[in-house]
Amino acid sequence: MQEFKDWKGFINQILVDSGQFKNPVAEFKGEAEIETYKTTDKKSLTEIKVGYLKDNLLIYLQIFNPTVPGYNKYVEGEYFYQHDFSGDGKTYGNPALEFNERNRNGVLSILKNGLKGKEVQFLKNGKVLKSKLYILESDLNFNYSYDFSTRDFWKKIFGQKIDKMDGIEKREIELKSIFSGI
Known part of the structure; x- marks a missing residue:
């Protein structure tokens, strides 16, 4: 090189x-x-x-x-x-x-x-409300969770979990599909 x-x-x-x-x-x-x-x-x-x-x-x-x-x-x-x-x-x-x-x-x-891991998304009406990111392939219990809903703080803490709500669609995206490397 x-x-x-x-x-x-x-x-x-x-x-x-x-x-x-x-x-x-x-x-x-x-x-x-x-x-x-x-x-x-x-x-x-x-x-x-x-x-x-x-x-x-x-x-x-x-x-x-x-x-x-x-x-x-x-x-x-x-x-x-x-x-x-x-x-x-x-x-x-x-x-x-x-x-x-x-x-x-x-x-x-x-x-x-390239990238490793996957993102599991929880969508309603095509909009991502929650995302779980699994970076460590060796430990699927370790993840980062992101809440993109517009719920207020108290509803996020004490309200129904997004993945349990009616009408929620689950989608998995392998990060390698976003960038597989050069």
Whole structure:
């Protein structure tokens, strides 16, 4: 693989050369530069947002698709930390990833392997009211739950559970169908 000097060149090369994504649109939010890559597949709504900080640091790489609102909510607050791909047992550290071989390999692995897990949605009249997100394939008891209904706080706590309501349709979406990798 070609030698790169920064995250922007590296990620751009991978996504655009794959033929699956167009050149990004860039914008600035505070101290971050965000590049949004839209898919070349006219049937897909998937886009990838990549956030960079000054000094060549990668703060996030987020995959979005409007058909999986639970997963979108999950990735909204996900950021990279200094030790995310280190094998030394350390966790977290400073925000963002330095541009080095270990971190490049970690990000490349994410892009090549795609998403894992599934989102189980509970819909009424075509609108997602609740979503359960299963990220860990090894533990189906571990999930993130998101309530998208317009019920007030007390009804969410003490009211009928959405999945038990009349007229609720259940839909499962494999996250791999949203982004299967490069």
